[in-house]
Amino acid sequence: MPENMEIYHQLQDMFWYGSGIWSHFSGILTWPLKKGHARTAMLFVIVLLFGAFISVRWISVSFAGASKQKVVISSRGIHGSVEIPLDCAANRTQICPARSFPTTFETVDNDNSSSSPVCPDYFRWIHEDLRPWKETGITKEMVERAKMTANFRLVIVKGRAYLETFLKSFQTRDVFTLWGILQLLNRYPGRLPDLELMFDCVDWPVVQARDYEGPHATAPPPLFRYCGDSFTLDIVFPDWTFWGWSEVNIKPWEYLLKKLREGNERIKWIDREPYAYWKGNPDVALKRQELMKCNVSDKQDWNARLYKQDWRREVQEGFKQSDLSRQCIHRYKIYIEGSAWSVSEKYILACNSVTFLVKPQYYDFYTRGLQPIHHYWPIREDDKCRSIKFAVDWGNSHKGKAQAIGKRASKFIQEELKMDYVYDYMFHLLNEYGKLFKYKPSIPEQATELCSERMACPAEGLEKEFMMDSRVKATKDTSPCTMPPSFDLVSIRSFLRRKENSIRQVELWEQKYWNNLNILHL
Incomplete structure (x- = not known):
């Protein structure tokens, strides 16, 4: 029964702590004392054990009246x-x-x-x-x-x-x-x-x-x-991937974060391929299948280099082509959701490349802290190819500003999403959750x-x-x-408004870009 198991663990804990105190003072009983003094020493040790146990190890917490827990x-x-x-x-x-x-x-x-x-x-x-x-x-x-x-x-x-x-x-x-x-x-x-x-x-x-x-x-x-x-x-x-994804050989985050940082140093941003890169499984969502239409072809170059990930082949070949730390070779990397949010977002943001974020529906625990233009470049969902084309041309024409966006995102991931903060987020979430019981x-x-x-x-x-x-x-x-x-009402509205305004600004730049191109082709 669970209650019996709990008692068993409590007794084990008590024995462990008590045995340490006892061994520390057991020498007292070997002193050549008179009979009365020995009894006094024995009583002293027992009282000391009980007092130490009560004060350090066995403090219980009252839940009287089903009050909120703050333990x-x-x-x-x-x-x-x-x-x-x-x-x-x-x-x-x-x-x-x-x-x-x-x-x-x-x-x-x-x-x-x-x-x-x-x-x-x-x-x-x-x-x-x-x-x-x-x-x-x-x-x-x-x-x-x-x-x-x-x-x-x-x-x-x-x-x-x-x-x-x-x-x-x-x-x-x-x-x-x-x-x-x-x-x-x-x-x-x-x-x-x-x-x-x-x-x-x-x-x-x-x-x-x-x-x-x-x-x-x-x-x-x-x-x-x-x-x-x-x-x-x-x-x-x-x-779950913060502790590893064994089926696809994605290692725990603490190790991978270090490898991604090392991977960023192999090729400087200015020396990377001046295109937008994406590799993944397009079969899980219609929006990803639409993205594949933006791939380079004999008829059109939307500045995108897109690849389908064959996980079965990767498993057979020992994951030779899926080392995330060696995929930071393009100036721009695309993040697009699958059936919902994708774990790939943190790996993309960590790359020092400018992250092209195709307008997402979903968020995970840390992405609500990201701001467009500052941490990533927003991509229209309803006109992906033209939006990617403009974003690459903008970045290649504003190399300093583009590189700064990539660096800020990578710094955010390295410093604010390290495992210390992942654990602290879990702790505070569960602690605040438990207080509500x-x-x-x-x-x-x-x-x-x-x-x-x-x-x-x-x-x-x-x-x-x-x-x-x-x-x-x-x-x-x-x-x-x-x-x-x-957040108070004013601050959260200000945060969301700033986000909306940044996305709108990019859309205006994009519209102006295509209007100018259309004029040139008249």
């Missing part, structure tokens, strides 16, 4: 990082071990430290994603309604994870998403409140905002996924405990390799970055 660990709770071992040879039964480091729980409103840097500005969208539940809080009934399309339920109780699977996801999306959450728990042990969440690993969001509008509307179900759009209320979470989450009867040993030890091939490469090997001895405040 996090302050920066004072851990002094120095603690190594997290993973020995598959010694743990053949794949039992989740008791945690071997003490934690101190405090009830605080925020886990901010004056020494922690302020999080990147895109963290502000966490407040917007959770706004539908700000007034109502989150109830058990709301969470259960999110089960309809979810692949799994994840429950976190006292820093330990429990999994209930409903439907296997496509490939290993669920596997590496869960692996990433486990690494978060290892990085910041004991700092998240108890919570439960439903996660849908399918690309497109499904919680329609229109279904929860009006004075008598109910609160929407809180459903986590990788992307959202302006019509839906799904909660956006970092995608109106009930105390419990471990489902059908759930099994999840830990690194149970995931990594039985894994094989690239799946195991990527897990080991992306494993958090020690706790973080500093607090997460400091959350920025939520």
